[in-house]
Amino acid sequence: MIPSKAQLDSAYSIVKPYVHRTPVLSSSLLNELTGSNLFFKCENFQKMGAFKMRGAVHAISKLNDNEKARGVVTHSSGNFAQALSLAAKSLNTKAYIVMPVNAPEVKKRAVKQYGGIITESEATIQAREAAAEEIIQETGATFIHPSNDTNVILGQGTAAIELLEEQPLLDCIMVPVGGGGLIAGTALAARYYGKNCKVIGGEPMLADDAYRSLKSGKIELNDTANTIADGLRTYLGDKNFPIIKSLVSEIIRVEEEEIRTAMRLIMERMKIIVETSSAVPFAALLKEQSNFAGKNVGIIISGGNVDLSELTF
Amino acid sequence: MIPSKAQLDSAYSIVKPYVHRTPVLSSSLLNELTGSNLFFKCENFQKMGAFKMRGAVHAISKLNDNEKARGVVTHSSGNFAQALSLAAKSLNTKAYIVMPVNAPEVKKRAVKQYGGIITESEATIQAREAAAEEIIQETGATFIHPSNDTNVILGQGTAAIELLEEQPLLDCIMVPVGGGGLIAGTALAARYYGKNCKVIGGEPMLADDAYRSLKSGKIELNDTANTIADGLRTYLGDKNFPIIKSLVSEIIRVEEEEIRTAMRLIMERMKIIVETSSAVPFAALLKEQSNFAGKNVGIIISGGNVDLSELTF
Known part of the structure; x- marks a missing residue:
């Protein structure tokens, strides 16, 4: 049920010519602030503005x-x-x-x-x-389903492969959890390309279906999903849930205000434009900062498609 | 009066350990839009947020x-x-x-x-x-003067050295012109490290002292300087003007609306946060687009220190 390394290798060679190899950015200020070594994989610079x-x-x-x-x-x-x-x-x-x-x-x-x-x-x-x-x-x-499709999942995993090529010794990679395609793909990449590299999801408290799904062992839905992280309002599927269940260490839930704070910090300190959903894993790290102290942490910035006229701080 | 290559080499080795080697980003969308190959040297990611x-x-x-x-x-x-x-x-x-x-x-x-x-x-x-x-x-x-100081000028030139190390065949490098430190340093770098690489300044019409100085052959001031590109309201000095006069090809002036359009394009398409001043050279390129068709153009994004709460599009 879990795709193999050969499948992921193949996905990487297929995808490579059609996408940007996006940069991995660091910020000494954010490293100081958090006490971790953070490596941001900037898929907001990807073609069409997202890892998708x-x-x-x-x-x-x-x-x-x-x-x-x-x-x-x-x-x-x-x-x-x-x-x-x-x-x-x-x-x-x-x-x-x-x-x-x-x-x-x-x-x-x-x-x-x-x-x-x-x-x-x-x-x-x-x-x-x-x-x-x-x-x-x-x-x-x-x-083609946006997230519950094995080939889509394998494709999304290629961002973490590139991240691990540059930073092979990451202790963990943090990603937002929406439909589950990115976190499942990332978990495969961490398993096959990382060295004891954990995968941790960030999820809005207001759409915490994945957190509850991992607890209950079956796919849970959201009653409402009014989070500002509009890319994360969806739920898991039968193709990605088994991967998530067996390879993801933890999902950390964050409040709306924590997402807003994280987003502002990323934009002010790193000078990059990110979607609200992309701020969720960093918000999760800030929330449980002491657990990440001294660690090498990869964070996938999933996308940058924001309507600038709606940005208000 | 023009600093030597040895002086610039020395500046580079002195500065290197204290600054980030900032990434050079490209955007296929902006390349398509302009018909040029654009290479953005992202000094908005520099320590403290600017090349300074x-x-x-x-x-x-x-x-x-x-x-x-x-x-x-x-x-x-x-x-x-x-x-x-x-x-x-x-x-x-x-x-x-x-x-x-x-x-x-x-x-x-x-x-x-x-x-x-x-x-x-x-x-x-x-x-x-x-x-x-x-x-x-x-x-x-x-x-220490912010722009009219030979050591400051040499230091600012190191951004263009890094850019030319990655893209040795640039036809030109475009920079904003404020006090003249960045453009003078860039002109030295283009002269000593480039291959027939021109240096072109972008300047707001509302603070076009450098444009007029190049015309008249002496340092001109601004009567008023109400441009939104607030980093460019200053004027040249006796240390940088001789370098600019002998090594800069051209200064292109742009209107306020052109600066705003360029800034929005950079932020929307490249997903990076830039200061108004940083949008000026790209605005200059857009204004005289046909002159740059098919060319390899470096653009120095000078900084990213914007007050997010003042961003309005």
């Missing part, structure tokens, strides 16, 4: 020629919509994107800019799934 | 032991105040900083945080010079 490009490229690459000719479909209003659109363009196929009618104009524009073909649906999950199903019936396109 | 650390370290390092024991003094409300404070701390001496009473609290806090000793004065240049003079009389500290 990696999984999308890998999933499309694994299709056969017939499937590629018919295209891919997903429903997402976030980064995966852009990722699948740009990956499809890079790999000469089509991406059909189901977006809720109320999705922000700026997100629709980004998808169109990358060549994605948008179908609007009502905002409910049922309506979105029905719209995707209709496209599949009409076009024969292959559905 | 380089010149401050070099100037202090060149003092003899007696001078070092007595400390250094400058008047600045901007990045050089922080740079001199942090450089003095790194080199075990004291920095006396004259700041206008109306300087923003956040800037005073930053200077104090780096160990600078603040003296407040009235905001006029006369009052600031008088306050600095008084400190010199009392303490025997050495005055």
Whole structure:
């Protein structure tokens, strides 16, 4: 059930030519502040602005020629919509994107800019799934889930491979937990490329489904998910949960105010623009700072797609 | 009158251990948009958030032991105040900083945080010079000018050395022009380390003293300087002007709206936080885009010290 090292190696060689090798940044100020040695893997500098490009490229690459000719479909209003659109363009196929009618104009524009073909649906999950199903019936396109897909998970793991190539002796890697694709991929990379490197998730208290899932041993949902970390409102799936269950050490939950503080610190001290979701693992580290003292900690900055006009501090 | 390659080499080896080697970032989107190959040297990631650390370290390092024991003094409300404070701390001496009473609290806090000793004065240049003079009389500290000092100029040139080490075939390097220290240092680096690498300045139309100085052949002042690029309101001096006159190809002037557009583009597309002054050379490139088509262009992102609460787009 756990993908092999060979599968991850293969994903890395497939994904590499289509993505940026993003820089790993450090900040002496944040090191002083936390007492840890922090290494930020800046996927906010990735193509289309987030790590999701990696999984999308890998999933499309694994299709056969017939499937590629018919295209891919997903429903997402976030980064995966852009990722699948740009990956499809890079790999000469089509991406059909189901977006809720109320999705922000700026997100629709980004998808169109990358060549994605948008179908609007009502905002409910049922309506979105029905719209995707209709496209599949009409076009024969292959559905690709944003996070609960083994090839997507393997692709997302390549960010941590690059991080570990630069910093082989990390004690742990911290990532945000949303749908579970990034943390599952990172856990595989840490297992196969790290040296006793733990993987720790950061999750908003207001959408702590993964924390509860690890406790109960089965996939839990969120009743509400009003967190400002809008990329983390989703829940785990049957492909990534087994990986998370067996390879992730811990999930640390943080309050909204802690996310805001972490985001401001990253932007002020590191001079980089990050999404709210990206601030969650750093918020988790700040919360349990003493546990990380003296440790070498990798943090994956998952993305940087923020609407600048909505930034308020 | 033009410092030698040996002097610049020496500055580089002196400065190196005290500064970050900042990354050089590219953006495929901005390359597509402009038709040039752009290489952004990210001095916004430098210690204290700006290239000014380089010149401050070099100037202090060149003092003899007696001078070092007595400390250094400058008047600045901007990045050089922080740079001199942090450089003095790194080199075990004291920095006396004259700041206008109306300087923003956040800037005073930053200077104090780096160990600078603040003296407040009235905001006029006369009052600031008088306050600095008084400190010199009392303490025997050495005055260090933020931009019109040969050792400062040589220190600032080290950013372009690093850029040219990574991208030896740049056709030109673009920098903002304020007091003239960065552009003079960059011009020396391009001359000694580049291969026919031009240096081009970007300057706000509202503070275009350097543009007019190059035209008239003598140092011109600004009547008013209300540009949003607040780091560029100053004028050239007798140490940097001869270097600029003999080694800088051109200065391109830009409107306030062009600076704002360039700043937003950099932040949205590159996901980095830059000061308004740092957006000026990119604004200059956008303005005369066709002249740079197909060229390899280095752009020095001079700093990232912005008050996030003042960011409005």
